[in-house]
Amino acid sequence: MKSDIPETCLQRLPIYLNYLKTLPRDGYISSGAIARALNLGEVLVRKDLAYTSAQGRTRVGYNIKELYAALESYLGCNDKKTAVIFGAGGLGSALLSYGGFKNYGIEISAAFDNDINKIGTYIGGKPVYSVQEAAEIIKKLNAKLAVVCVPAAAAQSVADLLVSCGVPAILNFAPLQLNAPQSVTVRNIDVAANLAILSSMI
Amino acid sequence: MKSDIPETCLQRLPIYLNYLKTLPRDGYISSGAIARALNLGEVLVRKDLAYTSAQGRTRVGYNIKELYAALESYLGCNDKKTAVIFGAGGLGSALLSYGGFKNYGIEISAAFDNDINKIGTYIGGKPVYSVQEAAEIIKKLNAKLAVVCVPAAAAQSVADLLVSCGVPAILNFAPLQLNAPQSVTVRNIDVAANLAILSSMI
Numbered sequence: 001m002k003s004d005i006p007e008t009c010l011q012r013l014p015i016y017l018n019y020l021k022t023l024p025r026d027g028y029i030s031s032g033a034i035a036r037a038l039n040l041g042e043v044l045v046r047k048d049l050a051y052t053s054a055q056g057r058t059r060v061g062y063n064i065k066e067l068y069a070a071l072e073s074y075l076g077c078n079d080k081k082t083a084v085i086f087g088a089g090g091l092g093s094a095l096l097s098y099g100g101f102k103n104y105g106i107e108i109s110a111a112f113d114n115d116i117n118k119i120g121t122y123i124g125g126k127p128v129y130s131v132q133e134a135a136e137i138i139k140k141l142n143a144k145l146a147v148v149c150v151p152a153a154a155a156q157s158v159a160d161l162l163v164s165c166g167v168p169a170i171l172n173f174a175p176l177q178l179n180a181p182q183s184v185t186v187r188n189i190d191v192a193a194n195l196a197i198l199s200s201m202i
Numbered sequence: 203m204k205s206d207i208p209e210t211c212l213q214r215l216p217i218y219l220n221y222l223k224t225l226p227r228d229g230y231i232s233s234g235a236i237a238r239a240l241n242l243g244e245v246l247v248r249k250d251l252a253y254t255s256a257q258g259r260t261r262v263g264y265n266i267k268e269l270y271a272a273l274e275s276y277l278g279c280n281d282k283k284t285a286v287i288f289g290a291g292g293l294g295s296a297l298l299s300y301g302g303f304k305n306y307g308i309e310i311s312a313a314f315d316n317d318i319n320k321i322g323t324y325i326g327g328k329p330v331y332s333v334q335e336a337a338e339i340i341k342k343l344n345a346k347l348a349v350v351c352v353p354a355a356a357a358q359s360v361a362d363l364l365v366s367c368g369v370p371a372i373l374n375f376a377p378l379q380l381n382a383p384q385s386v387t388v389r390n391i392d393v394a395a396n397l398a399i400l401s402s403m404i
Contacts (some may be wrong), residue, residue: 007399007403010399010402010403011395011399013399014377014392014394014395014398014399015379015390015395018377018378018379018392018395019378019379022378037379038379039379074402075398075399075402076398076401076402077398081401083397089296090292090295090296090297090299090300091293091296091300093292093296094291094292094293094295094296095292095393097292098292098293098393098394100377100393100394101394101397103377103394104394104395104397104398104401105398106394106397106398106401144401144404145397145400145401147397168404169400169401169403169404170400171393171396171397171400175216175220175302175305176220176221176224177217177220177221177239177240177241185400185403185404187396187399187400188217189391189393189396190216190220191297191300191302191373191391192216192300192302192303192305192306192308193213193216193217193220193306194373194389194391195285195303195306195308195347195349195373196216196277196278196279196306196307196308197209197212197213197215197216197277197389198347198371198372198373198387198389199278199283199306199308199346199347199371200212200276200277200278201209201212201371201387202346202370202371202387
């Protein structure tokens with residue numbers, strides 16, 4: 001676990017990576033230029049990038065190719081990781097069909113649902129299994145990441161199941177706080193709350 | 203604009219609200235009990251809730267009904283707000299069908315897409331219009347919120363359109379930083395990056 005990096009810094013690393021993708025891969029870029037492009041402070045940019053293996057050079061900046069590789073390495077983009085999705089409804093189906101995970105070395109390998117009309121089908125080319133099969137399939141796939149896209153009322157029981165399967169990391173879209181032991185890392189994305197927060201900021 | 207509240211506090215207010223939803227509405231709850239339930243510090247909880255109009259009482263705690271109302275009021279849940287979605291693909295369609303926005307007083311009223319097979323249809327009961335009609339419809343709806351669910355390559359042009367329409371708040375799911383004037387508030391949700399961050403934390 002990268003416990004030395006504050007989570008707020010870690011959250012910015014994909015932003016740098018996405019920005020670098022828009023640049024030609026040869027040449028150099030200064031922390032100031034990155035800061036201006038992303039509307040961040042230059043000192044903050046230097047501090048963030050110092051967590052990676054990239055070395056900025058005085059008056060020259062970062063070698064773009066090296067910085068790109070350092071960010072990819074830090075974020076584990078080159079390690080293969082298997083994830084599963086619980087809930088093959090609208091959001092779950094959208095994520096099953098989304099190609100962007102592979103940029104981070106993440107393969108969504110299976111989904112689980114209770115709907116007998118979905119079990120046994122493929123969504124985005126990925127098999128949908130019954131929730132009853134989850135423990136076995138998760139073990140077989142050696143999945144360490146799970147995405148929870150079930151309704152709020154079902155989310156805690158899915159979380160309990162994931163904990164019992166030894167899945168150490170959960171991305172939760174259901175609008176509630178999941179109870180999980182400290183050994184399990186949970187991140188929440190509450191889309192409606194994000195829109196409400198945005199609205200209260202204007 | 204609620205400029206007095208740090209964004210990290212603001213982000214926690216929906217978490218308190220969701221937690222209170224699981225409790226009986228009559229009675230009292232202490233900041234300590236909230237802190238334990240949500241795995242947060244008690245001082246932090248008290249500081250966060252002090253931004254709302256809720257008044258905690260020594261040795262009694264918060265009246266749950268009053269705290270609920272104070273959080274709802276602070277987050278504008280009782281104000282009606284109109285939002286539109288750009289991109290009626292998998293994610294856009296899932297959000298058009300999602301019922302959770304109304305808890306925050308947000309109505310998703312229309313979607314815009316370039317696909318002639320989608321234009322003129324309804325998804326989740328919401329009309330899908332051509333992007334060419336967006337300026338007119340946004341004005342008619344008086345929409346102040348927009349959700350960007352288009353591919354990364356199209357997202358900046360959608361943002362430019364939204365800025366030209368005077369939309370002050372954008373929730374962006376495309377994996378890039380949008381350029382927008384300071385008067386426009388942009389929040390980003392990069393699902394793949396969130397999963398990568400989670401993965402790098404285990």
